[in-house]
Amino acid sequence: MLKVLVTGGGGQLAQCIKSVAGLYPKLKFTYKTSSELDITNKDEVESTFNFQAFDYCINCAAYTNVDKAESEKELAYKINVLGPKYLAETCSKHQVTLIHVSTDFVFDGNASKPYKETDSTNPIGVYGKTKLEGEQQIINTIKNHFIIRTSWLYSEFGNNFLKTMLRLADQRDELGVVGDQIGSPTYAIDLAVVIVELIESKNNAYGVYHYSNKGVISWYDFAKEIFRLNQSNIQLNKIGTKDYPTPAKRPKYSVLDTSKISQILDKKTLNWKDSLVVAISKL
Ligand SMILES: NC(=O)c1ccc[n+]([C@@H]2O[C@H](COP(=O)([O-])OP(=O)(O)OC[C@H]3O[C@@H](n4cnc5c(N)ncnc54)[C@H](OP(=O)(O)O)[C@@H]3O)[C@@H](O)[C@H]2O)c1
Known part of the structure; x- marks a missing residue:
């Protein structure tokens, strides 16, 4: 049986892992929330791995508030750079394979075709910069690593775009969503x-690997499909990025080329519309 530690155990992705874990009886998962294991505390990281043996560590812990990161640089750095560094050092010492989750925000969004893993990175905000530096710490520290960059994560768990749209559909008659990202x-x-x-x-x-659902859309298209499936009557308007100023800049184009991960797993990526139907049925 392979033993797997999941950090950031209370977050969206960790809860998703928990909800599918039962389908994989050959794997034994241990989840640690931020209060049980603070990845920025080197001693805590070391004692977790000294106390219990693991074969894999999935790092779901992260500072994920893209806008707040602009004014909380130090905290974002601690969680997204130092945390992964400590995990990489400790995993390396204990021969544990580290699976780390990263983001499309490592790119500047100026491309016009899907980003490959080998494309040059150039983050345009604090969040993306710290996530990229976290990747580099891992690459420089541990051979046995997988870094999976993903984009626009949503689910029935945690806070995300799907849940925000459904909440706003209950609260408002009209909503503007950006159509140029x-x-x-x-x-x-x-x-x-x-x-x-x-x-x-x-x-x-x-x-390094890229993974997202299949399909290229705007946030407006995403919201439109959410409201269609949910039969919401809200009036949806397409707006521009310039009409919705945020503290952090967003990449204009952040489509990831997922062919590398499809190849190693011999698995096709699922279409975003099909997955959205499943997610909405769970809510
Ligand atoms: N959400 C997206 O749209 C998106 C897109 C691309 C990539 N990603 C990446 O995907 C990964 C998973 O994201 P997610 O949506 O699951 O994020 P999430 O729901 O915000 O979960 C992050 C978790 O990390 C925990 N955490 C924060 N600081 C910690 C620390 N010092 N030690 C241990 N745990 C700590 C948080 O705990 P507390 O709540 O207790 O602080 C939270 O449970 C992240 O690496 C993120 O960068 C996300």
């Missing part, structure tokens, strides 16, 4: 399955 939504349950299958496959093609 393009990407691919990712149902966090689909990502959880990919991560768990990667572990089960015992694959050792370590490195």
